[in-house]
Amino acid sequence: MDKARRVLDVGCGDGTLMCRLAGDDFIGVGIDPRFTKPQDVPGVQFVRGNFSDDLPACESFEAIAMLAVIEHVPEGAKAAWASACHRLLADNGRVVLTVPSPRVDAILAVLRFFRLADGTALEEHHGFDPGEVTPLFESAGFSLVTHKTFQLGLNNLFVFTKNA
Template sequence: MKALDRILQRWRIAKAAPHIARGARVLDVGCADGALFAQLGKRIAGGIGIDPALGAVPARDGVRYIRGRFPADIGADERFDVVTMLALFEHLEDDAQVAAVSACGRVLRSGGVLVMAVPEPRVDDLLHLLARVGLVAGMALHEHHGFETKRTGAIVGSGPFDLVRHERFQLGLNNLYVFRRR
């Protein structure tokens, strides 16, 4: 990750943080380098970070990291208060999005929260430009699959979730969605 990638990552985490209850057990899907757990620190009880491209991450009390894919590599008996998918959903193909929402419904406790950050489609052109000039790493831009952000509410709402909050941030280029598990 380059410096601008880290700034944008911290910004996404800062937007998500108010929706993650103190003492929560968190599943961070697409955890990258474990930054969410580092930024939240002792504010949460712990949880699991999962990412197929997981690199070296510092050990943290109560946090386990898995190099793998969600939901296949999460135990069937695992339960969480919060699931985060920050800059992840747009990387999934349509069928994988539906499967991920269904899996979130299974691993979240009743009343649990799904927090997502999903960029606007027009951000792809900007990220390609920033990657060309070396300001961002352009991680996995080829995986965006032309995802239309406006579909997020309908896809997640088709599962056992109610939309609690939707707001735009990062100059209107990103969206925060907060859903509660029924």
């Protein structure tokens, strides 16, 4: 994502990714329904709202980040999200997703029980299986570039490309 000059961060949280990527000739949009902290980052627009309905009119993006987001999307909306990514992405652009393993839900439940972790949005995971990611994005017109696990297998990285 370092080389992408136009980036959309879906579920941008506090805007950390956009702040790290910002620089000369960079244009970014971060969108999150829970975004509350206004930031002034040159070339970046933050939107408190829902993907993709509340996105401002803009040119296509070279990259879209969805880091620990898709597991929070209601089952009936996931295909529409993948299609929206395809529509918003430039030819040969990439979608980068991270998705936790279902084992993370059990770990978070224990941490939440002992009040060692905030349970924010845990109920939204819907028992999502990372195995659903590849067919979901391939059916929307993407090709899988890579799928790797990290953090001792508790997290998954997916990178898809939009074919020209």
